[in-house]
Amino acid sequence: MSQQSGHLGNAAEARAKGASISATSPSEHAVIVGAGIAGLACAARLRAAGYDVTLLERHETVGGKIRTVPSAAGPIDAGPTVLTMRHVFDDLFATLGARLDDHVTLIRQKTLARHFWPDGSMLDLFADRGQSTEAVRQFAGARAAQQFRAFCARAEHLFAAFDGPMMQAAEPRLATLTAHVLKHPQLIPAMAPLSTLQSLLRSSFDDPRLRQLFGRYATYVGGSPTHAPAILSLIWQAEAAGVWVVKGGMHKLTQALATLLQTHGTEVRTNAHVDRIEMQNERAAAVHLQDGTRLACDVVVHAGDPRALATGTLGASTEHIATQTFKAKRSFSARVLSFAATPKGPDLAHHNVFFSDQPTEEFDDLMAGHIPRHPSFYICALDRGQKTAPPATERFEIITNAPATVGTSKTPEDITQWLHQITRQMAQQGMTFSPTPTTQSVTTAQDFAQMFPASQGALYGQSPHGLTAALQRPTARTAIPNLYLAGGGTHPGAGVPMATLSAKHAVAAILSDQTSTFRLGQTATRGGMSTA
Template structure:
């Protein structure tokens, strides 16, 4: 019997992981990538003598990466290594409070008590609640397809379904967090986890309070070589398994005969396939690659609210700041107003929460001696036609004023080079509709059920992976989407 062929659209992290899994299953796999590089959002670039990871900067759940090497019969450490962070993030509040998020729960609870006065028992209680939500939802919402009958026939799933009333789906994250803590700074701390999937804590269900467990229990890590080493190591593994990557090769069309995939049209050539997997945003997959089949579009899914986007300034800084670490957050003084600006006004708040990532703290050659590479990001709305040039100029001024005040030194004279990534360029570079980072938002209790499935309901042998489909955005969930696809494919 001839070897079956699988074609994958997009060399984002989910596309690469899917390629690995299908190659292990015996498929001949080829990946078509529009850019000249792999990784999608998880890419890198150099700016003079500074190296930057372009996109995701927080690494959690490393076991999902290691699993791919073990699945292929390889030793993960031969390809990819990382170190656990003792302090996950440094938080700076407008009132001068500096909170260190220690990886050790007891140490963090003591830090919280010392800085906010909240008893340590409340912090432990919160994490027990977060752990319970994870235990209930993991097998149903994360590791399996919600659109497959056998998911609901397993004993683990049935046990979880019987406990769904415990996942706190009918309060918002903010409401739940206020019930655990009195101190507004700590409520703001836990509200921030909504941004991990581009959502609004004042609207998103408290079920998303599972996210702190993923970070606190499983830990946060720094990959040796930076975040891009996740991409480069998995590409190397895929190539060792015989996967072929075609760069600078945007797909023009998914070719469908009747209601079955025949292959892909790339640069005028037809590439036949038994299976096609799209790692492109599901919105563009339908609107662009399946434009000749509008009767097959899941309009109810394609019209859903998109997640938030990001505005990132990549700054080469001509100084080192010992009070900063790998991950740093500078909070807004009015969190609710910030989210109202993003979600209701589709604008950028004048006092945004600033995330500052400095990989040179761990990877010293990412910046010249006595310098730092600043990945400076704020959450912004998805692109719906705003005057971004004006918004970016205003945001830059507000950000440098905020950082200068918090750090006690004027930042602008220290910036010796700069690049900018905004929702428009995120969309053009990564085919993420409206520049949304996580596909659709999770601002309702039904969001998990409304994400696009990992298999087409109308076109045979067409599958989907990546952050715009189930189970969601971010590196861990994108990797799980690849696992779900491989289990669907026979």
């Protein structure tokens, strides 16, 4: 073994044990493709472990789906709008010796969400469960409150039961999960394994409005309650455990993380379009940019949609990676309307949902690949929930679900009709904006398909439909040595906290594999074999 390779191995072993790395020890170089939240999180963890890190982003700014559009009132979020599972981000910043609260201002929301129906009814859900239960009682009666308590208990139980063996596990296996369930048989009725979320909600709530409300959580991972498994009811617990608004918008989180990374010596390159991943001796060895730059490296992390590898978007050498994404059905996409205006109508919280009076039709349309004729829609009032009065001109983000697309860049012909429809639905519930938003403010599935290579505009990767859908996602390790995956399209799945956890799994795999390679080299040397 060469003296240099011995230093590299000792550095790897020290990192795996959490030890500090000497400034004179050679550092491995990691290239991360994609600077969304998963790419940023990978960069933080790898930098903390002693790697030299180059983070590549094809757009002008970091953040990926945590993105903004400009307006006269300032940048407007055009992606995720609130933070849940805060502990994931506290842990991430701590890896670099930092406190999350020193870099962004987080405001915990007392009101989780405000819900409106066409019949004029309204329901707030709160961070305090007792307050939510009382609100449900006043909204739909004592029996509904009792059903809500039971539903919350089920979701909390499921979340606690599957957090460890599923979300926190780097490579969950059906056999392991089956054994876990058999060891805790009380989970079986809570899981309702033969039920969809919709059928579970029918048996959980008498009031159809509550079924519609909690069925909405399937859309948080890009699915329909008519086809998503009942176990996805646990998504409610992630929100019930706490919702935080990032002051200034979610993009402040990714900007703060990028600044912290640069302070720690990470190279962040924007407008960096990756052409291909180079292989040497059947290992990932370099990343080539479209401008001809070649970045040699010891580790490559692809933090974009894994379908880009399976489709050969990053070169033919990766087409055998994440092949399930090539044929798997895609999750839903969205149409996002981001604008500044003065609102008139019902008092809004930060997080608001206006429900359609055609809930079955909405998901029938989506499952058939059509834009819903009468969609429900989410309104984020970005300047609400900040502990200060909102300005006269506020920033808003309106989201409706949409099917994924084949990726054409052409503006959909129905975009004007769609905007008229949601404007009409809002007006029917007394909600108007001045000035009225225009189609110039809309991001479509076709736009998302152009932004995120090979995604087909799907914002959550593969479809979450089916009981074992969560086990069909690619995991961090790939069949190519030195190539790893992270992001919402990989395990443990979509959403800002889950994508951030995927980075933790990827870096743990990198450190474990490198340590194992070093130990194998030690064994070979001791046995009289040269590994140089």
